[in-house]
Amino acid sequence: xxxxxxxxxxxxxxxxxxxxxxxxxxxxxxxxxxxxxxxxxxxxxxxxxxxxxxxxxxxxxxxxxxxxxxxxxxxxxxxxxxxxxxxxxxxxxxxxxxxxxxxxxxxxxxxxxxxxxxxxxxxxxxxxxxxxxxxxxxxxxxxxxxxxxxxxxxxxxxxxxxxxxxxxxxxxxxxxxxxxxxxxxxxxxxxxxxxxxxxxxxxxxxxxxxxxxxxxxxxxxxxxxxxxxxxxxxxxxxxxxxxxxxxxxxxxxxxxxxxxxxxxxxxxxxxxxxxxxxxxxxxxxxxxxxxxxxxxxxxxxxxxxx
Numbered sequence: 001x002x003x004x005x006x007x008x009x010x011x012x013x014x015x016x017x018x019x020x021x022x023x024x025x026x027x028x029x030x031x032x033x034x035x036x037x038x039x040x041x042x043x044x045x046x047x048x049x050x051x052x053x054x055x056x057x058x059x060x061x062x063x064x065x066x067x068x069x070x071x072x073x074x075x076x077x078x079x080x081x082x083x084x085x086x087x088x089x090x091x092x093x094x095x096x097x098x099x100x101x102x103x104x105x106x107x108x109x110x111x112x113x114x115x116x117x118x119x120x121x122x123x124x125x126x127x128x129x130x131x132x133x134x135x136x137x138x139x140x141x142x143x144x145x146x147x148x149x150x151x152x153x154x155x156x157x158x159x160x161x162x163x164x165x166x167x168x169x170x171x172x173x174x175x176x177x178x179x180x181x182x183x184x185x186x187x188x189x190x191x192x193x194x195x196x197x198x199x200x201x202x203x204x205x206x207x208x209x210x211x212x213x214x215x216x217x218x219x220x221x222x223x224x225x226x227x228x229x230x231x232x233x234x235x236x237x238x239x240x241x242x243x244x245x246x247x248x249x250x251x252x253x254x255x256x257x258x259x260x261x262x263x264x265x266x267x268x269x270x271x272x273x274x275x276x277x278x279x280x281x282x283x284x285x286x287x288x289x290x291x292x293x294x295x296x297x298x299x300x301x302x303x304x305x306x
Contacts, residue, residue: 008290012283019282020069020275027271028061034081034269055081068275077279078272087276090261095280097167098257101176101246106238108181109188114231116185117192122219124197132189139186145248148179152252165254176253180246184238191234195227202226236292237285 035051052058056067071078077087120132155175156164166172199205200223208218247259254260258277265273 008286008293012286015286016072016279016282017069019278020072021065023275023278024061024065024068027269027274028064030269032269033057034271037082037268055079072279077276080270080273082268082270083273087272090273091258091276091280094256094258094261097255098246098250098259100173101180101250101255101257104173104177105180105184105246106235108177109184109238110235112182113185113188114192117189118196118219118224120189120193121196121200122215129193133193136186136189139183140190142183142186144179144183145252147183148176148249148252151175151179167255172253172255176246176249176255179252180249188231188234191230192227195230196223199223199227232292232295236288236290236295238288 035048035055035057038051039048049058056064059067068078075088077091079085080087080090083090116132116136120129123129152164152175156162162171162175200219205218205223208222209215213221246257247263249255250257250259251263258280262274262277262281264270265277
């Protein structure tokens with residue numbers, strides 16, 4: 001397993017390089033100049049060119065990319081053009097905010113989705129099943145930002161139970177985590193139901209019932225464990241997604257996380273921050289998939305990682 005993990009980590013390098021090429025090209029092909037936001041409209045062309053030279057923006061794009069890769073290999077993500085701070089320092093400031101929101105919403109999602117999905121599968125073609133899947137369909141169709149706004153309007157503006165914006169306490173965290181968690185639980189619940197339906201039709205489940213085991217014991221001891229593999233796949237993808245997928249929610253709830261940082265950096269053309277943020281988000285997605293692969297072998301010893 002260790003050898004497999006090391007191999008996958010080495011595969012991270014070409015994927016990251018490919019991502020940096022795409023992001024670097026898109027940023028430099030898009031119209032606009034970050035220097036316009038650094039200097040005022042009344043500066044002389046000489047001052048403007050000196051600032052461009054200071055940040056290396058006067059060099060060919062290919063040379064700028066090679067310099068970026070060299071710094072990246074040394075662990076240096078560069079310097080923010082607008083904030084005049086190391087990009088790594090900015091990301092480390094924002095990372096805990098996004099991680100807190102992402103992990104909390106992930107827990108909420110699975111706490112809601114797994115019981116509902118199991119119940120819907122066990123009571124297939126009943127009112128419970130139809131109601132659960134209908135609600136999940138509504139959740140999948142509901143934009144996260146709209147649901148977040150509705151939560152803000154009801155619980156923060158009308159009932160005044162939670163603050164409208166901010167960061168720092170569980171009361172600031174609850175509504176944005178709930179907005180992501182409930183909308184995410186809709187898809188997860190459907191996947192849990194499908195996985196459980198496939199498992200409970202197997203012969204060994206009928207054998208377990210014939211041995212006199214209770215329905216609860218069969219589900220918890222036999223069916224659930226074997227139904228976990230597709231759920232683990234989703235979990236691995238979600239771990240990567242939560243690092244960048246909460247962009248809109250962070251903006252709606254004005255949380256100072258990675259998602260909001262990326263949007264502001266893109267709008268202000270702060271190239272180093274965008275590039276550094278994309279490196280972190282890509283690495284998070286790949287490591288989330290790696291974690292899912294490792295968990296496969298933990299849940300099912302028949303799976304061999306090579």
